[in-house]
Amino acid sequence: MPLPSNVRLVEVGPRDGLQNEKQPISVADKVRLVDDLSSAGLSYIEVGSFVSPKWVPQMAGSAEVFAQIQQQPGITYAALTPNLKGFEGALAAGVKEVAVFAAASEAFSQKNINCSISESLERFVPVMEAAKANGIRVRGYVSCVLGCPYDGAIDPQQVAHVAAELFAMGCYEVSLGDTIGTGTPGATRQLIDVVSARIPRDKLAGHFHDTYGQALANIYASLLEGVSVFDSSVAGLGGCPYAKGASGNVSTEDVLYMLNGLGINTGIDLDQLISAGQRICTLLGRDNGSRVARARQH
Numbered sequence: 001m002p003l004p005s006n007v008r009l010v011e012v013g014p015r016d017g018l019q020n021e022k023q024p025i026s027v028a029d030k031v032r033l034v035d036d037l038s039s040a041g042l043s044y045i046e047v048g049s050f051v052s053p054k055w056v057p058q059m060a061g062s063a064e065v066f067a068q069i070q071q072q073p074g075i076t077y078a079a080l081t082p083n084l085k086g087f088e089g090a091l092a093a094g095v096k097e098v099a100v101f102a103a104a105s106e107a108f109s110q111k112n113i114n115c116s117i118s119e120s121l122e123r124f125v126p127v128m129e130a131a132k133a134n135g136i137r138v139r140g141y142v143s144c145v146l147g148c149p150y151d152g153a154i155d156p157q158q159v160a161h162v163a164a165e166l167f168a169m170g171c172y173e174v175s176l177g178d179t180i181g182t183g184t185p186g187a188t189r190q191l192i193d194v195v196s197a198r199i200p201r202d203k204l205a206g207h208f209h210d211t212y213g214q215a216l217a218n219i220y221a222s223l224l225e226g227v228s229v230f231d232s233s234v235a236g237l238g239g240c241p242y243a244k245g246a247s248g249n250v251s252t253e254d255v256l257y258m259l260n261g262l263g264i265n266t267g268i269d270l271d272q273l274i275s276a277g278q279r280i281c282t283l284l285g286r287d288n289g290s291r292v293a294r295a296r297q298h
């Protein structure tokens, strides 16, 4: 399959990136990060989540963040909503696009959202109905598509089943999450092959964590399979709080550098992106997880 000429990057740094940080991060600092990412040319930014603050304290101020960011035309600013309560919070905050999140593994589903896979899908039905009634687009996530920290190996058919359920209930796109980064390019290609028997490839996105250093290779493998939407996190921030050992998402800077080298258009300015990533890393007092950013600083 020829490589796609355009790729959409879904910037998950402000949500997936920051949700796992232990130290408090002010609303103003989160707002600055989102605004920096808007200026760098990202067309889709996941700003926060409307989840229980007892489960993920760092996302507690998401409504305030939405109220204060400078929303630019043409950019989608999205939020995660695990249930109707979360959706109503997002709606009240003026959010125009949300994401529901399920898992391909029963144990991860329980740890992450305190219910079974089928219960989670039932919970999403009223979210989808409310979203439809309010003209809100819904993206779907499936976690643990290439391995689970609790259940181990995951059958691609199980991933296809959950992804197909999300698609059938109205998610316009389903992001396949390699939550613990154990996937390899061969497993990635096989997974896309199996899932695309149920959902068109242009409705799939890839969400790779770089725990085992496979993320860029997995993205390239996905491009070869005709997938053209990828989630990534500025400076490689992140990790899921309910997946022990899950290190950062693949860094947006590194994905962009690879795509630029392949002549694939994204509309994102690499230098501005590196500045945005370095600013938040300095603020958090952490190393920059982007190899490209580190190389450019030397």
Ligand SMILES: CC(C)(COP(=O)([O-])OP(=O)([O-])OC[C@H]1O[C@@H](n2cnc3c(N)ncnc32)[C@H](O)[C@@H]1OP(=O)([O-])[O-])[C@@H](O)C(=O)NCCC(=O)NCCSC(=O)C[C@@](C)(O)CC(=O)[O-]
Binding pocket: 016, 019, 049, 050, 051, 052, 053, 055, 056, 080, 082, 083, 085, 086, 087, 089, 101, 112, 113, 114, 141, 142, 143, 144, 177, 178, 179, 207, 239, 240, 241, 242
């Ligand atoms: C789903 C629940 C709420 C179930 O949690 P629960 O405890 O079963 O919920 P509950 O319905 O029994 O309610 C318990 C309390 O939570 C409140 N509550 C209930 N819902 C909400 C809400 N939406 N917002 C705010 N508060 C809420 C509710 O009002 C109540 O408050 P109380 O009466 O005790 O004061 C909880 O497990 C939760 O919030 N989990 C979120 C976990 C999370 O955010 N994980 C990270 C995102 S997923 C991820 O990172 C993976 C991904 C997407 O990036 C892809 C990948 O890499 O794989």
